[in-house]
Amino acid sequence: MTLMDDRTSGNHVGRSLRRKEDPRLITGQATYVDDINITGLLHAAIVRSPEAHAKILSIDASAAMARDDVHAVYTGEDMADLLAPLPMAWAPDGVEVHNPEHWPLARGEVKHVGDPVAIVLGTDRYAVIDAAEDVLVEYEPLPVVTDIEQALEPGHALVHEQFGTNEVHKWSLGGGDMEAGFAAADVIIERRVVNHRVSGAPIEPRGVLADYKAGAITVHTSTQVPHFVRLFMGLMLGISEERVRIIAPEVGGGFGAKLQVTGEEMLCAWASRKTRKPVKWIETRSEHMATCHHGRDQIATVRLGAKRDGTLTAMHADIVADMGAYLMLLTPTIPSLGAFVMGGVYKIPAITTDITGVFTNKCATDAIRGAGRPEATHMVEVCMDQLADELGMDRLELRRKNFIPKEAFPYETALGIVYDSGDYHAALDLLMEKLDLPALEREKEELAAKGIRRGIGFSTYTEICGLAPSRVTGPAGFGLQTGLWESAIVRVTVTGAVTVYTGTSPHGQGHETTMAQVVADKLGVDPQNVEIMHGDTGTGAMGLGTYGSRTTAVGTESVARASDKVVEKAKAIVAHALEAAPEDIELRDGKFSVQGSPDKGMTLAEVSGMAHVRPELLPEGMAPGLDETSFYDPNNFVFPFGAHACVVDVEEDTGKVKVVRYVAIDDCGPAINPTIIDGQVHGGIAQAIGQALYEHVMYDEDGQLVTGTFVDYALPTAAELPSFETDRTETPSPVNSLGVKGIGEAGTIAASPAVLNAVVDALRPLGVTYLNMPLSSESVWNAITEGSRA
Amino acid sequence: MSDEVAISVTVNGQVEHVRVEPRLLLVHLLRDELGLTGSHVGCDTSNCGACTVQLDGQSCKSCTVLAVQADGSEVKTIEGMGTEDDLHPLQEGFWAKHGLQCGYCTPGMIMAAADLLERTPNPTEEEIRHGLEGNLCRCTGYHNIVKAVQHAATAMQSAEVSA
Numbered sequence: 001m002t003l004m005d006d007r008t009s010g011n012h013v014g015r016s017l018r019r020k021e022d023p024r025l026i027t028g029q030a031t032y033v034d035d036i037n038i039t040g041l042l043h044a045a046i047v048r049s050p051e052a053h054a055k056i057l058s059i060d061a062s063a064a065m066a067r068d069d070v071h072a073v074y075t076g077e078d079m080a081d082l083l084a085p086l087p088m089a090w091a092p093d094g095v096e097v098h099n100p101e102h103w104p105l106a107r108g109e110v111k112h113v114g115d116p117v118a119i120v121l122g123t124d125r126y127a128v129i130d131a132a133e134d135v136l137v138e139y140e141p142l143p144v145v146t147d148i149e150q151a152l153e154p155g156h157a158l159v160h161e162q163f164g165t166n167e168v169h170k171w172s173l174g175g176g177d178m179e180a181g182f183a184a185a186d187v188i189i190e191r192r193v194v195n196h197r198v199s200g201a202p203i204e205p206r207g208v209l210a211d212y213k214a215g216a217i218t219v220h221t222s223t224q225v226p227h228f229v230r231l232f233m234g235l236m237l238g239i240s241e242e243r244v245r246i247i248a249p250e251v252g253g254g255f256g257a258k259l260q261v262t263g264e265e266m267l268c269a270w271a272s273r274k275t276r277k278p279v280k281w282i283e284t285r286s287e288h289m290a291t292c293h294h295g296r297d298q299i300a301t302v303r304l305g306a307k308r309d310g311t312l313t314a315m316h317a318d319i320v321a322d323m324g325a326y327l328m329l330l331t332p333t334i335p336s337l338g339a340f341v342m343g344g345v346y347k348i349p350a351i352t353t354d355i356t357g358v359f360t361n362k363c364a365t366d367a368i369r370g371a372g373r374p375e376a377t378h379m380v381e382v383c384m385d386q387l388a389d390e391l392g393m394d395r396l397e398l399r400r401k402n403f404i405p406k407e408a409f410p411y412e413t414a415l416g417i418v419y420d421s422g423d424y425h426a427a428l429d430l431l432m433e434k435l436d437l438p439a440l441e442r443e444k445e446e447l448a449a450k451g452i453r454r455g456i457g458f459s460t461y462t463e464i465c466g467l468a469p470s471r472v473t474g475p476a477g478f479g480l481q482t483g484l485w486e487s488a489i490v491r492v493t494v495t496g497a498v499t500v501y502t503g504t505s506p507h508g509q510g511h512e513t514t515m516a517q518v519v520a521d522k523l524g525v526d527p528q529n530v531e532i533m534h535g536d537t538g539t540g541a542m543g544l545g546t547y548g549s550r551t552t553a554v555g556t557e558s559v560a561r562a563s564d565k566v567v568e569k570a571k572a573i574v575a576h577a578l579e580a581a582p583e584d585i586e587l588r589d590g591k592f593s594v595q596g597s598p599d600k601g602m603t604l605a606e607v608s609g610m611a612h613v614r615p616e617l618l619p620e621g622m623a624p625g626l627d628e629t630s631f632y633d634p635n636n637f638v639f640p641f642g643a644h645a646c647v648v649d650v651e652e653d654t655g656k657v658k659v660v661r662y663v664a665i666d667d668c669g670p671a672i673n674p675t676i677i678d679g680q681v682h683g684g685i686a687q688a689i690g691q692a693l694y695e696h697v698m699y700d701e702d703g704q705l706v707t708g709t710f711v712d713y714a715l716p717t718a719a720e721l722p723s724f725e726t727d728r729t730e731t732p733s734p735v736n737s738l739g740v741k742g743i744g745e746a747g748t749i750a751a752s753p754a755v756l757n758a759v760v761d762a763l764r765p766l767g768v769t770y771l772n773m774p775l776s777s778e779s780v781w782n783a784i785t786e787g788s789r790a
Numbered sequence: 791m792s793d794e795v796a797i798s799v800t801v802n803g804q805v806e807h808v809r810v811e812p813r814l815l816l817v818h819l820l821r822d823e824l825g826l827t828g829s830h831v832g833c834d835t836s837n838c839g840a841c842t843v844q845l846d847g848q849s850c851k852s853c854t855v856l857a858v859q860a861d862g863s864e865v866k867t868i869e870g871m872g873t874e875d876d877l878h879p880l881q882e883g884f885w886a887k888h889g890l891q892c893g894y895c896t897p898g899m900i901m902a903a904a905d906l907l908e909r910t911p912n913p914t915e916e917e918i919r920h921g922l923e924g925n926l927c928r929c930t931g932y933h934n935i936v937k938a939v940q941h942a943a944t945a946m947q948s949a950e951v952s953a
């Protein structure tokens with residue numbers, strides 16, 4: 001497959017064009033959910049459980065109902081007409097998954113702090129919040145489960161009595177001879193690796209505006225997956241799918257937090273149908289922290305074996321993962337996504353990941369940026385440093401020795417996963433060129449004299465993204481009960497304007513620009529005249545949404561393929577008009593012409609004009625119009641990769657960690673828009689630094705959330721982060737015609753082990769050889785004071 | 791519900807006479823009563839800064855000010871900064887330097903940066919980073935926000951020189 005077919009026809013791909021999205025965003029004219037109002041709408045406030053686990057004895061809404069500005073109060077009992085509980089999309093063959101019913105409003109019991117109990121509807125935004133305070137709920141507290149390791153002990157209190165256990169499921173992925181692998185090892189290290197609970201925390205909280213009219217419902221929701229929401233809303237409410245329209249308007253960040261089919265969406269839609277009025281719910285930040293799914297929360301026992309010369313022989317990860325109180329759309333699948341790239345960029349003959357999912361009385365976990373892959377990469381890369389230390393070997397030499405060489409691609413890992421392409425040495429070479437390690441090492445001594453410990457940490461990674469391919473991810477494979485294809489419509493109007501409809505649903509990634517660049521080059525037009533429509537189930541192409549770094553590798557590829565079909569038809573039209581053969585028509589400088597006679601030709605607008613206004617001039621039997629659809633399901637995932645380095649200075653007296661430099665080399669194939677790629681990498685790294693140093697969703701032993709606002713849950717600010725030094729290598733993927741791989745999650749997947757390894761590197765002279773995240777000043781200071789060894 | 795209070799606020803140069811509940815937050819006056827939805831709400835605790843506007847020339851988080859406190863004051867919001875045909879140098883800087891992704895924090899970020907540049911016309915990177923400490927962005931890692939503010943500072947300085 002050649003890279004960039006028809007590159008001759010345009011030159012927008014590969015350039016850092018300014019984003020088409022930005023004019024509306026920088027002038028305050030963008031329309032997010034809460035910016036939309038419909039006359040007569042009711043505001044909703046949700047009454048939520050203050051208990052982590054309790055029986056609901058009674059709900060008294062009379063005081064709330066007595067208020068003039070309250071229209072209605074509904075509880076779980078009022079919603080008995082729902083046809084199905086909230087969805088969980090995974091049903092793998094041969095794996096038992098305990099999946100409790102999960103309703104938009106609790107029925108009988110609450111299972112975590114923030115579990116919704118009632119909805120209050122009224123005419124005023126502030127009044128419904130007051131009224132929600134007036135709803136009296138009597139609870140009988142039940143024993144609370146918070147510790148995932150204790151939760152599995154026999155006789156421990158249960159989150160869901162009916163299963164007789166807190167275990168959700170067990171799942172394994174392995175390949176190669178583990179026994180022989182570990183037997184062949186001269187050195188085996190074992191580490192307990194913690195990936196603690198984090199929040200996605202997009203700055204726009206979730207929000208829903210549902211409007212039921214005459215048997216059809218239109219819902220504006222801040223989501224990454226409008227088509228999933230449509231499907232399940234139809235099924236739950238008993239509304240035929242064609243009468244459900246879901247619109248994701250401007251969406252203020254997702255990071256996985258909005259890859260969900262939520263109870264609040266169903267609740268607002270149901271309430272709108274019930275009241276025959278539009279219903280709007282806008283999440284408060286406190287609600288977001290307590291009830292929008294969290295991510296990570298895995299404790300792993302990782303064993304890594306190697307020969308004395310550093311040759312890796314086997315890797316085993318035994319992961320206990322906190323699922324929280326309910327299984328949401330993808331909850332139990334998340335650790336498994338990491339298992340697919342356990343082993344990272346290394347040749348390891350035997351790899352196994354064993355996963356145990358556990359219920360606790362906490363908010364559910366699910367996909368948060370990276371979704372399983374940051375956890376796995378953290379395990380691999382932290383343990384590589386630990387192994388190097390054990391072997392007395394340079395950590396980069398150990399990595400280089402075990403890299404899958406570029407000649408080996410496509411490379412089938414011990415797990416049977418086929419990595420599409422890679423050149424790991426090239427990425428690390430470029431990183432080292434930028435880093436100047438000797439200078440950094442020299443500064444160590446100087447800084448140490450001032451009580452500052454300098455550390456340098458590395459992470460060389462690959463990740464699996466472009467989710468798809470359905471044959472692997474779907475019912476016959478991994479067990480998701482859906483395909484993960486994308487579709488696109490490329491429509492050329494009578495004036496030559498191009499409108500593209502994609503089933504993906506971007507929310508900040510800049511796909512209106514990057515897709516337009518690809519289409520513009522394909523069709524020989526200006527990207528300014530290519531409009532990308534997304535996030536509306538009522539206006540065009542179907543698809544599965546934006547997550548898993550799939551929108552470029554799957555969505556844009558489907559856009560490219562639909563564009564190719566348009567070009568094919570245009571060439572047939574031009575060939576007919578110029579009395580030439582279609583294969584002799586080329587598109588050059590915005591004109592379709594016969595090869596060798598560029599003066600005689602037609603622009604896309606002229607072709608489209610003919611196709612719409614003079615269909616009688618088209619070739620015999622050809623339908624009018626210039627409007628093509630393409631469905632695309634790739635034959636493999638794509639595997640971006642790279643090499644990152646983090647430089648930290650740790651204050652010996654306080655334990656405070658400062659990231660002073662961060663250098664990232666990433667490879668996502670040929671760049672469509674380099675500046676947008678850099679932006680994705682910056683944000684991804686920042687989110688991982690946040691996890692490594694500051695962010696931690698914490699519950700106390702009673703299941704009370706203690707990080708319920710941005711006061712306690714510390715997102716990094718501009719003052720905590722350095723400027724990032726980024727660069728790229730470009731290794732095309734053979735999977736799609738554009739050669740592209742995803743980049744949205746790469747920074748987050750790569751960065752946390754680089755930070756952790758840097759801090760350990762800084763503290764080794766003080767006797768600290770191992771640490772777990774989060775590296776708060778307190779935990780680092782304690783480690784310095786007490787010494788911390790694996 | 792409770793007794794409303796008559797106030798006058800000049801918003802982006804336009805005098806607005808409105809009756810408001812005493813507890814109404816300035817951000818909700820702007821968004822829900824005056825239709826200026828460019829100022830956003832991202833938290834309950836005045837941490838995120840998405841609602842930042844200028845009140846009598848100083849940046850302020852409009853979720854932390856009651857509308858009645860703005861009585862007699864001048865408020866400037868993102869809608870008063872510039873239009874797509876006539877961008878403020880900060881808006882231009884954010885566009886040119888890819889200082890935004892989802893755009894939700896952007897209006898507040900621009901309003902806070904405007905105040906910063908008012909006080910410190912030629913800020914260092916460190917001064918920009920500390921100056922915007924009260925505004926959270928989850929998308930950009932702040933890298934290009936810093937560049938955007940530097941870009942605007944340079945543009946505004948050279949505009950001043952040539953003026």
